Amino acid sequence: MSERFPLAFSPLKLGAFTLKNRIAMAPLTRQASEDDGTPTDEMAAYYGRRARGGVAMVITEGTYTNDELGSVAYLNQPGCGTPGHVAGWKKSVGAVHDHGIPAILQLMHGGRVSDPRCLYEGEAPVSASATQSGGAVLYSDTDEEMHNRGLQPPWPKVTFPPAREATKADIRRIAEGFAEAAVRGVEAGFDGFEIHGANGYLYYQFIDPTQNLRTDEYGGSPENNVRAAIEACQLVRDAIGPDKLIILRLSQDGVDAFGGAWPDGVRYAAAVGKALANAPVDALHWSSFDWKDNRDPNSDVPMPKVIREASGKPMIVNGGVAEGADVEEVIASGAGDLVAVGRPLFAHPDWPHIIRSGEPFNWTPFDRKYVIKPPYDYTYGYPLDLKKTVWDPDISKRKTRQ
Numbered sequence: 001m002s003e004r005f006p007l008a009f010s011p012l013k014l015g016a017f018t019l020k021n022r023i024a025m026a027p028l029t030r031q032a033s034e035d036d037g038t039p040t041d042e043m044a045a046y047y048g049r050r051a052r053g054g055v056a057m058v059i060t061e062g063t064y065t066n067d068e069l070g071s072v073a074y075l076n077q078p079g080c081g082t083p084g085h086v087a088g089w090k091k092s093v094g095a096v097h098d099h100g101i102p103a104i105l106q107l108m109h110g111g112r113v114s115d116p117r118c119l120y121e122g123e124a125p126v127s128a129s130a131t132q133s134g135g136a137v138l139y140s141d142t143d144e145e146m147h148n149r150g151l152q153p154p155w156p157k158v159t160f161p162p163a164r165e166a167t168k169a170d171i172r173r174i175a176e177g178f179a180e181a182a183v184r185g186v187e188a189g190f191d192g193f194e195i196h197g198a199n200g201y202l203y204y205q206f207i208d209p210t211q212n213l214r215t216d217e218y219g220g221s222p223e224n225n226v227r228a229a230i231e232a233c234q235l236v237r238d239a240i241g242p243d244k245l246i247i248l249r250l251s252q253d254g255v256d257a258f259g260g261a262w263p264d265g266v267r268y269a270a271a272v273g274k275a276l277a278n279a280p281v282d283a284l285h286w287s288s289f290d291w292k293d294n295r296d297p298n299s300d301v302p303m304p305k306v307i308r309e310a311s312g313k314p315m316i317v318n319g320g321v322a323e324g325a326d327v328e329e330v331i332a333s334g335a336g337d338l339v340a341v342g343r344p345l346f347a348h349p350d351w352p353h354i355i356r357s358g359e360p361f362n363w364t365p366f367d368r369k370y371v372i373k374p375p376y377d378y379t380y381g382y383p384l385d386l387k388k389t390v391w392d393p394d395i396s397k398r399k400t401r402q
């Protein structure tokens with residue numbers, strides 16, 4: 001019988017690995033760790049279940065590197081900063097490896113959009129420049145869900161404190177933190193690392209020209225804007241050697257800028273891609289909710305295609321891939337080499353097997369119930385505390401140094 005989606009289910013060589021197909025699990029924050037960032041058994045079960053479902057590679061949720069310089073972004077976010085974190089992650093990695101596929105740890109620093117409750121008393125978040133996020137609206141997906149939670153419009157909104165500009169010593173220390181976390185991640189068994197340069201977090205704050213106002217070598221041009229992220233990738237590479245994967249994730253969207261657009265659109269994307277041509281990474285990863293939506297009125301070429309061509313790097317394409325035909329289109333159009341799938345895997349852990357079988361499946365619209373601890377335990381709701389319509393965190397709960 002001929003293969004239904006021959007491109008989607010063909011193997012791919014990536015670095016030292018051969019992936020069995022072109023479908024990766026996208027990084028998805030769950031806020032399901034212990035309070036101290038230790039990954040739980042529940043997380044191991046969750047990752048193992050999705051590895052069993054037929055993906056070729058799992059990329060974990062965004063994980064903090066260490067508890068320094070405002071790195072921690074979320075309550076109950078996992079870390080990779082302590083021996084306890086390593087022990088916790090070993091279980092998730094084992095659950096993924098049981099299905100013969102690589103596990104990639106996404107490492108991130110929250111920058112100016114870290115939850116203020118994760119900052120120490122008196123500590124300001126760091127960012128590329130001294131800027132302040134306009135805040136993030138905690139969206140929900142259906143009116144019914146809002147009703148079920150007893151929420152009234154307007155949507156709850158997170159406000160973030162003003163950030164200070166990272167010094168060069170901070171930039172160096174943060175990159176070292178990524179490298180140190182990667183070494184611990186190797187100890188936990190991870191096969192590679194994704195450096196988070198997307199979705200509004202610290203390296204995105206450097207790459208986005210509207211947030212990076214620097215005039216030194218870390219700002220002012222596409223080459224300078226990607227420098228901090230490249231340095232982090234380089235330190236990670238130096239620390240873990242050539243055999244593990246390193247991926248850099250990019251986006252126009254941010255958690256505080258859904259629908260964000262780079263000024264200069266695809267021209268900026270091409271310059272970013274060119275600046276990354278010699279970066280010590282095995283692949284780039286385009287993050288979005290619709291991979292074709294480039295938000296450039298002057299071009300209809302999808303951003304991942306632009307960046308893939310300009311960089312010459314393998315590209316993981318994410319955003320709105322919901323059917324087998326979408327995977328074929330990404331690869332056939334030259335936009336990417338593999339896809340990363342998020343929301344479909346919340347709803348259907350077996351999504352790769354399902355599309356391959358050709359059996360019809362009930363499409364479950366994305367619903368927040370897939371992003372929290374079942375059944376409907378909103379105390380771990382994503383991204384933050386959704387019980388109040390005005391998000392007014394109790395700053396007295398900020399952390400104090402021991």
Ligand SMILES: Cc1cc2nc3c(=O)[nH]c(=O)nc-3n(C[C@H](O)[C@H](O)[C@H](O)COP(=O)(O)O)c2cc1C
Nearest residue numbers: 026027028029061062288289319320341342343371
């Ligand atoms: C609940 C939720 C949590 C997410 N957490 C992360 C994360 O930790 N790191 C990251 O890079 N992207 C994160 N994303 C973005 C997804 O990786 C992905 O870009 C997005 O869901 C669009 O892909 P999809 O259409 O396949 O779902 C998250 C998205 C959702 C819905």
